[in-house]
Amino acid sequence: MKVLAFVVAILFALPPGQCRAQAITRIGILADFSSVTSDGVSTAASMALQDVPDRDRQLKVETVSADHQRKPDIAANIARQWIDSEKVSAIVVSGGIAVSLAVVGVTGEKKVLSIMSDVALPPRDRKAPTFNWTSNDQLIGLTLANYLVDNGHKNFSIVAPSTASGTALAKATSNVVTGLGGNIIEVSNYNFQGSWSGLRAGAPDATVVVFGYFLNGILDQIDDQKGRLRLAIGSPFFLTDIDKIGRSRLEGAIFATSFYWDANDATRDWAKRFVNARRERSTTPPDMIEAGIYSAVRHYLKALLEARESDADRVAEKMKQLPVDDFFAPNGRVRANGQLVHPVYIVQIKPKNDIRYAGDSLKVLEVIPGIAAQEAACGTPCPKKGACPQSSDQPDCPCPKGNACPQ
Known part of the structure; x- marks a missing residue:
């Protein structure tokens, strides 16, 4: 200490x-x-x-x-x-x-x-x-799901831990994706002893959203299907994780974060x-x-x-x-x-050839304003994104019922 x-x-x-x-x-x-x-x-x-x-x-x-x-x-x-x-x-x-x-x-x-x-x-x-x-997982994961569907990602495979929180995150993400017009191809689970049901189905240009920290096994399958599957990381992810796993395996992956030093x-x-x-x-x-x-x-x-x-x-x-x-x-x-x-940044991991200086790890794709990120984390976003005023103070979520923004 x-x-x-x-x-x-x-x-x-x-x-x-x-x-x-x-x-x-x-x-x-x-x-x-x-x-x-x-x-x-x-x-x-x-x-x-x-x-x-x-x-x-x-x-x-x-x-x-x-x-x-x-x-x-x-x-x-x-x-x-x-x-x-x-x-x-x-x-x-x-x-x-x-x-x-x-x-x-x-x-x-x-x-x-x-x-x-x-x-x-x-x-x-x-x-x-x-x-x-x-x-938190819900803020990061559901803000990411909103962004992905809004930006052309339509077919999704969700990979989550076989825990109560993992099941809840997979369900909430599925609700967001389908509510915004996307398709859920499958949901697969893994446990922390390494047992994983695997990706059972595929679709052209599918996006695999991974929750938790069991990335290597998922990456093995994505590596085998280059050009077919795209990787999105739904849980909090760190710059040091890129070095641990290997940039070449992660380049192009999209995730959400509450802070990026070079934003x-x-x-x-x-x-x-x-x-x-x-x-x-x-x-x-x-x-x-x-x-x-x-x-x-x-x-x-x-x-x-x-x-x-x-x-x-x-x-x-x-x-x-x-x-x-x-x-x-x-x-x-x-x-x-x-x-x-606070804002949430949607970022993409740069390939090695795009790095310009030390620490230049990510490309910022979009900055989601704080209250819009809070709306997304409800799992039932408001009819018009960002419609909730910054002073909105619903106890649990800005839009908890009927997708109606509180005043």
């Missing part, structure tokens, strides 16, 4: 002439340090601390970080220790559904605020303020700062987990400044009231259900 010694002074009003000892609060960052995020999450969090104005030095804020090793019991034990012994007032977690549920079980019991980077938990699993900041001037400026901050350890550009953690920690600190206390409910209220306007979520906001409204 590492403690980052970056300190931010937060405005904390005092009665005239009264002096108060400096209070300490800590933000916990839980991630898989052996995987895509590595120690970049710590760098991103420390950058957020540096970017909060240093005012009258009444509240000292630090971050602690730890590797949960993708094990729910380890994640829960660390969260409990942080809250009980280290004055942690908020926990930001990345690592999938099992780890996130374990952490939320502890934060709910202790009434501590939590921010899920890559999971959107249903209301029944929340007993304390909980936010989803960066991505615009603002993302490039922040990415340059990020790389400079950890140059001694790595020069790899940031991915969406690091970018999202920066944005989440920065916004939490702004809310802490406004609330002038670390009470979870008070800070959560301020987080929903304050606008989020940074490179990650320009003109963004936090909805009543704790979901950050």
Whole structure:
């Protein structure tokens, strides 16, 4: 476990002439340090601390970080220790559904605020303020499905894990595809021991949408059918995954992401700062987990400044009231259900010959505005895409019933 010694002074009003000892609060960052995020999450969090104005030095804020090793019991034990012994007032977690549920079980019991980077938990699993900041399977997968059908992809094979969440994602994706006029050729499943039913049928120019992380087996079949099958990745995917699997096997694949470092001037400026901050350890550009953690920690600190206390409910209220306007979520906001409204980028993996400089990995095909991505994630998009106003605040989805946009 590492403690980052970056300190931010937060405005904390005092009665005239009264002096108060400096209070300490800590933000916990839980991630898989052996995987895509590595120690970049710590760098991103420390950058957020540096970017909060240093005012009258009444509240000292630090971050602690730890590797949960993708094990729910380890994640829960660390969260409990942080809250009980280290004055942690908020926990930001990345690592999938099992780890996130374990952490939320502890934060709910202790009434501590939590921010899920890559999971959107249903209301029944929340007993304390909980936010989803960066991505989740439904947001990424269904936004991608909308884009594909709108841009000429008509025949689909869906490959998903043989789990409850995998089955639900396959069903939701099928509903989106058929609702927009596309065709579902088949749905096939795999388990995490490598058993897979395989692609049983084919169609000219079909698109295979893969959920989860069992890509190599699917790629074997797609490699054998070059020119017939196109690959789309429906789950969160990272730049480091391209190197692990091999660019030659993935070139042309399309996926959705909440952040790409080379998307615009603002993302490039922040990415340059990020790389400079950890140059001694790595020069790899940031991915969406690091970018999202920066944005989440920065916004939490702004809310802490406004609330002038670390009470979870008070800070959560301020987080929903304050606008989020940074490179990650320009003109963004936090909805009543704790979901950050932010753009989603539809990107394509470049072939080697198209790469112009280090980190030039993706071609941005389209930028989906935040509220339009939220509509797509419902699985029942509004009659006119983007018709829901940015201030739309339906508790669960912008368009949950009858495809009617709430006002």
